Amino acid sequence: MARYSLESINEYARRGYAVRVTCQSCGHAVDWNAVSLMRELHRLRASMQIDKVGARMRCSGCGHRGATITPAAADW
Ligand SMILES: [Zn+2]
DSSP states (O other): OOOOOOOBHHHHHHHTEEEEEEETTTOOEEEEEHHHHHHHHHHTTOOOBHHHHHHHOBOTTTOOBOEEEEEEEOOO
16 A cells, blocks of 8 residues: 555545554554544544554553554445
């Protein structure tokens, strides 16, 4: 996959990518709809910056806080 400048959730939404959130502890991965995630962050008045979003994500598998965010193909 080509690497773009994907520094915020807005970029993912605009380019049509899903947001893959991978736990840094157990590797559990979840794909988010970028538009849904953007709306949720907006509602929470949270940062759209990828590193900040990753830092606040809590794993639903192991409860670890801190995830790596990468683009994934959107299949909806
Ligand atoms: Zn985990």
